[in-house]
Amino acid sequence: MKKKPIKNKKKDLRQVAFTRFMLIVAIFVLWMGGIGVRLVHLQVSQHNWLRERALDQRQEVKKSRLLRGTIYDRNERALAMSVNVKTLYADPTEIEEVETAARDIAKAVKVDANALHKQLKEGKESGKRFIAIAKKLDETTVQKVNKALQTANLKKADLPGYAGLHWKEEQKRSYPNGPLAANVLGFSNADDVGQAGIEQSQNNILRGADVQKVQDRDRLGRVYDETVSDHGLPKDVYLTIDNSIQYQTELALAEGVRNAKAKSGMAIVIDQRTGDILAMANYPSFDPENLASAKGEAVADRAIQTVYSPGSVFKLVTYSSALEKNLITPEGPVDAGNGTIDVAGHKFSDHHTGVMSYAEALAHSSNICAIKTGMRVGKPDFYSMVQKMGFGRKTGIELPAETAGIVRNPDRWNGDSLASMSIGYEIGVTALQMASAFATIANDGVKLQPHIIKEIRQQDGTVISAAQPDRTQVVSAETARSLRKMLRQVVLTGTGRRAQLDGYTSAGKTGTAWKFDPKTKRVESSKYVSSFIGFAPYENPAITIAVVMDEPQVGARDGGMVSAPVFKQIADAILPGLNVARDRAVVRETLTAENLPEEIAGDPVEAKKILIEDTDTEERSSFARTAKPAKGEDRTSEKNEPVKKAEPPAKRQEKEIHPAAGKPKLVIKNKSSTEKGKQKT
Amino acid sequence: MSQQPRRQTKPRRSESRRQGISWKYSALTLVCGAILVTGFFFAGKLHFSSMDYGIRNSRLRKQLDEMEAEKRRLLLSREISLSPAELMKAARKIEFSQSSDIPEVARAATTAEMVKAKPAPSVAVVQKTVISKPVEPAKTASAPKPVNVEKQAKQESKGSNKKVKS
Numbered sequence: 001m002k003k004k005p006i007k008n009k010k011k012d013l014r015q016v017a018f019t020r021f022m023l024i025v026a027i028f029v030l031w032m033g034g035i036g037v038r039l040v041h042l043q044v045s046q047h048n049w050l051r052e053r054a055l056d057q058r059q060e061v062k063k064s065r066l067l068r069g070t071i072y073d074r075n076e077r078a079l080a081m082s083v084n085v086k087t088l089y090a091d092p093t094e095i096e097e098v099e100t101a102a103r104d105i106a107k108a109v110k111v112d113a114n115a116l117h118k119q120l121k122e123g124k125e126s127g128k129r130f131i132a133i134a135k136k137l138d139e140t141t142v143q144k145v146n147k148a149l150q151t152a153n154l155k156k157a158d159l160p161g162y163a164g165l166h167w168k169e170e171q172k173r174s175y176p177n178g179p180l181a182a183n184v185l186g187f188s189n190a191d192d193v194g195q196a197g198i199e200q201s202q203n204n205i206l207r208g209a210d211v212q213k214v215q216d217r218d219r220l221g222r223v224y225d226e227t228v229s230d231h232g233l234p235k236d237v238y239l240t241i242d243n244s245i246q247y248q249t250e251l252a253l254a255e256g257v258r259n260a261k262a263k264s265g266m267a268i269v270i271d272q273r274t275g276d277i278l279a280m281a282n283y284p285s286f287d288p289e290n291l292a293s294a295k296g297e298a299v300a301d302r303a304i305q306t307v308y309s310p311g312s313v314f315k316l317v318t319y320s321s322a323l324e325k326n327l328i329t330p331e332g333p334v335d336a337g338n339g340t341i342d343v344a345g346h347k348f349s350d351h352h353t354g355v356m357s358y359a360e361a362l363a364h365s366s367n368i369c370a371i372k373t374g375m376r377v378g379k380p381d382f383y384s385m386v387q388k389m390g391f392g393r394k395t396g397i398e399l400p401a402e403t404a405g406i407v408r409n410p411d412r413w414n415g416d417s418l419a420s421m422s423i424g425y426e427i428g429v430t431a432l433q434m435a436s437a438f439a440t441i442a443n444d445g446v447k448l449q450p451h452i453i454k455e456i457r458q459q460d461g462t463v464i465s466a467a468q469p470d471r472t473q474v475v476s477a478e479t480a481r482s483l484r485k486m487l488r489q490v491v492l493t494g495t496g497r498r499a500q501l502d503g504y505t506s507a508g509k510t511g512t513a514w515k516f517d518p519k520t521k522r523v524e525s526s527k528y529v530s531s532f533i534g535f536a537p538y539e540n541p542a543i544t545i546a547v548v549m550d551e552p553q554v555g556a557r558d559g560g561m562v563s564a565p566v567f568k569q570i571a572d573a574i575l576p577g578l579n580v581a582r583d584r585a586v587v588r589e590t591l592t593a594e595n596l597p598e599e600i601a602g603d604p605v606e607a608k609k610i611l612i613e614d615t616d617t618e619e620r621s622s623f624a625r626t627a628k629p630a631k632g633e634d635r636t637s638e639k640n641e642p643v644k645k646a647e648p649p650a651k652r653q654e655k656e657i658h659p660a661a662g663k664p665k666l667v668i669k670n671k672s673s674t675e676k677g678k679q680k681t
Numbered sequence: 682m683s684q685q686p687r688r689q690t691k692p693r694r695s696e697s698r699r700q701g702i703s704w705k706y707s708a709l710t711l712v713c714g715a716i717l718v719t720g721f722f723f724a725g726k727l728h729f730s731s732m733d734y735g736i737r738n739s740r741l742r743k744q745l746d747e748m749e750a751e752k753r754r755l756l757l758s759r760e761i762s763l764s765p766a767e768l769m770k771a772a773r774k775i776e777f778s779q780s781s782d783i784p785e786v787a788r789a790a791t792t793a794e795m796v797k798a799k800p801a802p803s804v805a806v807v808q809k810t811v812i813s814k815p816v817e818p819a820k821t822a823s824a825p826k827p828v829n830v831e832k833q834a835k836q837e838s839k840g841s842n843k844k845v846k847s
Contacts, residue, residue: 078756078757081757084754176760176764180764224731224735224736226739248765
């Protein structure tokens, strides 16, 4: 009787325990089920919304651009490079007290508080999230601003520690050498796109890739994970320019242009053995870091973009073609006759008369002799040589907006076109084309394509591409040697005596041409383009230098007067730096009592004045008398132009100093001038 | 009689077994729970340490970027300082001018000589004096001897070498 209740009680307890257990399980299952349902609901139906919200809270996407590639010179000196800068901006929606904020910010970055307050207020009202306050600040300024804007007890991961203020990383293009080689380098705009020069032509190589950074941040805004999108690093461009040579060239050119009061000037230095352009200078130029002050004309690279009539320097082509055809020899005689020649009804005149050698004819820049030589060569061969020398087509230099020049097809030539072209008219060239032609002669007749980019490298130094200029034998080595000999005579006894160097031999040719005015479609006898192109040393040339002056105003204004001294200054400055051995003991005639004219001996001021007035009178007068209108572009203008034009001031000056004019003899009595006087009289 | 003790012993064994099993289950559950908790603890610790490392890594990366930017700024400053124009300014500031190690000798030379002049690198270079120095009346009147000029030039060049000025 006693055992039964015990059994029943045990049975009941088990039942109760089981029931309770099941109840708990049921509750647990229901709870889990509820959670599961909720989870399914959240993760399936509200997936996108939640994901976006989570990412928005945690992740921040930052877009930036890699720093633009650097432009180096041939000695790996940076000519243009980019640096990081920061722009301070405000997010007005994050600022509670706009007035206080405006006051604090204005104090820190030194801007007008009222204007800033107005900006922030308007921004807050319109919901703007970006208001630039201070643009492109350097690191030192950034640190100062951060210090000034530090707010205590503000939980903000990024600097500046001020609510609503942020830094935006940007880049700034810097040109460490200022205006040096500015026309070659060009510049890039605020969007990092090249606008001129190398910056424009090599924009795809230099431009940094757009980078997207995805940053995961914790609740305090600290970045704990970062993913950067794949990108290729920008490349660096290495130029053939030597910044030291470029500087010397620009210095000499600027001085030359100022002295001659010329409108502008350009100078090119080429290593003709490699085709490397060591310097390409323009004056006036501009400062790429201060573009606001740059004038439109100053930005253009005139050495490759400006077309001009070369004048007598083009006689190089005339004599090249004649020598190549074995029609002449430097010592061979040529008769200038009475100093006039009639070609197809056009009368060319010159003050050089009688028989002389071809070398003398080139040295004294006789137009009649050059015309006769050109006529002997004939149209097809002359045109062929013009083309071979690279005129009428782009040189292929890696710079934008290069012009091909103007060379008409022989079919469109007039009766006197060959004669005109023989003395450098009826043709349009660029300074680089002309320099390249002289470089060809200096390099034994082998033409190397002029280039300005030496290499393109990865940022780790790996060379991607290197310059491999085309080589063309334009004239034979013998022809080139003969021409060099003739060009040497120009510097020794001819129109280019001011190009004699200190310690080095040199050779070259002067050129003075009337400018063609496209507005009036006529040549202007008062406006010249004066040039000197030459190389040094004479025997084994190391460099070719071209100097072109546009509209010189002072003195005789011819190439020998205004451009040859610049050539000398450049060559004297850079040849020792290139470790070129000196090959000359005597530099120039030194003015002493024995060669000073009696009437001015003892007066140093007068002596100096005469030195300035001396030389190149022949060339100047030859242009005054014979130079034909630059009619390459328009034949109508040529027809309207009288054969004998009004004498330019240069000729008047020549009359004053020339012995034949009956005036007191004012030229220095060196041998050349004495001979010259005899010849003329 | 013999069956009863069997009946009595069976429940005792099963009870003791049940007690043993219960204890073992409890211990196993505890171990599993402990492992689970430890796992969660380690996972949590790893998660937070990963976050911490991530933050440190990010700071270091930022520092690296800043150092790179600073390096670039310094490079730019160096390039500015080494630009020819700046060097020229600095040289002028300390009154340093170019000096030539070649003795300056002036002598008269005619054009005919120049035409005949052949390359002679070893010969001392003669520099022109006309443009840079106006001819003094006294010298021109008395027809200066080349020897005197040469001596004077040598003295000048010696002096310039000593003072590192030209």
